[in-house]
Amino acid sequence: MFKIRTRRAALAGVALAASSALVLTGCSGGGSEPAAEFDPDEEVTLDLAFWGNDVRAEMYDEAIAAFNEEYPNITVNTQFLGFPEFWEKRQTEAAGGGLPDVMQFDYSYLRQYSENGLLLDLTPYLGNIIDTEPLSENILQIGVVGDETTGIPTSTNAWGMYTNPALLEQVGVEEFPGGTWEDYNDWMAEVTDAAEAAGVELWGGTDWTGRIQNFEIQQRAAGEDLFTPEGEPNFTEEDLADFWSQGDEIRTDGSVIGQQRLEEVFPLSGFDSALTASELTWDNFGAGYLGNLGEGYSELGLVAPPVTEEGAQDLYLKPSMLHSIAATTDHPEASATLLNYLVNAPEVGEAFGTNRGIPASETQLDGAELDPLGEQIAAYEESISDRLGDAPPVPIVGYGTLEEKFRQIGQELGYGTITVDEAVEQFFAEMDVVLNQ
Structure with missing residues (x-):
């Protein structure tokens, strides 16, 4: 009304x-x-x-x-x-x-x-x-x-990383100390292995290659925003293929929560279902996470995302x-x-x-x-x-559509129903439609 x-x-x-x-x-x-x-x-x-x-x-x-x-x-x-x-x-x-x-x-x-x-x-x-x-x-x-x-x-x-101190204490793993994306993968595997040993259903995190924001900060670390001020793509098919390929191992070795388990708890995420110990997201999501986690979870950790290149101004407000x-x-x-x-x-x-x-x-x-x-x-x-660097150009008209397509493709990669090359082809086809409508 x-x-x-x-x-x-x-x-x-x-x-x-x-x-x-x-x-x-x-x-x-x-x-x-x-x-x-x-x-x-x-x-x-x-x-x-x-x-x-x-x-x-x-x-x-x-x-x-x-x-x-x-x-x-x-x-x-x-x-x-x-x-x-x-x-x-x-x-x-x-x-x-x-x-x-x-x-x-x-x-x-x-x-x-x-x-x-x-x-x-x-x-x-x-x-x-x-x-x-x-x-x-x-x-x-x-x-x-x-x-x-x-x-x-x-x-x-x-953009930041929320962690769950109560769950980390339960399985005896320290907070993510920072480092590269490979270091983050290793930390997630450590959490998952410790949880399995303790008989706890918990994973270190989620496949981070399913979020366009993680692709964005890696591109910004190389000095490129996703789109130019004129609204043209500022990345190549090879750039996107390289990004999605970084998730090949964690999608298959069990160190991150599987796509089917995520579907079972939807519309909650793995993090606010207390099934993952970390989540890369916008920092204003914290109150929602605490509300969904409910009784027994009174605090969250909040740390910087993994580093692609030391000294790069990859983040922004x-x-x-x-x-x-x-x-x-x-x-x-x-x-x-x-x-x-x-x-x-x-x-x-x-x-x-x-x-x-x-x-x-x-x-x-x-x-x-x-x-x-x-x-x-x-x-x-x-x-x-x-x-923190300069904010990227104002989002192109239709950016929300592309963000959702990126997420959907990430799900398909998680299920193993498409290859990285097919994922790249799908995304660029969708981007062509959005930019030329």
């Missing part, structure tokens, strides 16, 4: 029609010559849209209440939906030229909306209305599409979400003022904590009260600072 929260004004009548089949069309942007400051006496009403639930809506209410103490002349009407419905609604609005003034935005949609001229270029507001001092250059670059900044991250996550402004807004300066508050204000950090991830802004992080897991994730992201 489409939910509306109105502060200081009632929002009359909302059309609920939404269709994911609509094609996004470009719109002429407002505010091409923005003022350096927002007039504090101007009475303005803005629409703010986000995905989430009632809990997040209450957090936004608290944040907007604090915002109105500083800007009592700006009325903010908030609208929220579940994630799929949110994007269906945005597509309908985009086709009709009526996007909300300010939007919570997902990274996977940023290129699509930006290249269609639907989002306001925030570059002229950076350093004046939008305070950039609390945001690192790496963070700011995340929201750049072409030569325009069309999104500002609210929070970040990074990915936005959990961003905030963007519609190109058609009638109030670009006021919208930028609201966006700045939602990204930087310590009061917003206090309202949200880690609900949106670890705050990207230093001032907002200072205002957030982190739970133990949040503190652990923040410490982890600080610990990998030497491995």
Whole structure:
């Protein structure tokens, strides 16, 4: 159901029609010559849209209440939906030229909306209305599409490795000490062998070649992102074949959990089913893992992924979400003022904590009260600072489709139903369709 929260004004009548089949069309942007400051006496009403639930809506209410103490002349009407419905609604609005003034935005949609001229270029507001001092250059670059900044991250996550200390203690194996991918394979085999000796159903991990992110960080270690800024593939069939071939041994020697066992516990993973001692994933997955593991598991380990090449900046901070402004807004300066508050204000950090991830802004992080897991994730992201490079170009349109195809091919490799050469052929065929549709 489409939910509306109105502060200081009632929002009359909302059309609920939404269709994911609509094609996004470009719109002429407002505010091409923005003022350096927002007039504090101007009475303005803005629409703010986000995905989430009632809990997040209450957090936004608290944040907007604090915002109105500083800007009592700006009325903010908030609208929220579940994630799929949110994007269906945005597509309908985009086709009709009526996007909300300010939007919570997902990274996977940023290129699509930006290249269609639907989002306001925030570059002229950076350093004046939008305070950039609390945001690192790496963070700011995340929201750049072409030569325009069309999104500002609210929070970040990074690729890492979760481990299960309770299970490792049970089988008498120490935490993964770090090292190469081969070292990681050896460690997983050690865990699996120790578990078998102890009569425990446990494996060291999962076949890591089934995740496109592991391919990505290996490519970045060689100095190449997966795709160029123009959206062209930046890897060859040989590169992909070499990557998938690294899993040949662990897929057959029993050191990682088998594909059939994973299917039996789906939709849980081997890790949050307490069947594997490690999992390579985004660091903001920790709370979900603890929730699924349930009673008896009160903490997780969080360490850096294996190293492909010493000294390489293979990791990067990915936005959990961003905030963007519609190109058609009638109030670009006021919208930028609201966006700045939602990204930087310590009061917003206090309202949200880690609900949106670890705050990207230093001032907002200072205002957030982190739970133990949040503190652990923040410490982890600080610990990998030497491995953090510039974020890759904004994902190509259709990246989600390719990520899912990569995962499906990984499953087939796990079952042994296709060869590496066949896997490469399938992926490149799918990529050709996505890039040329």
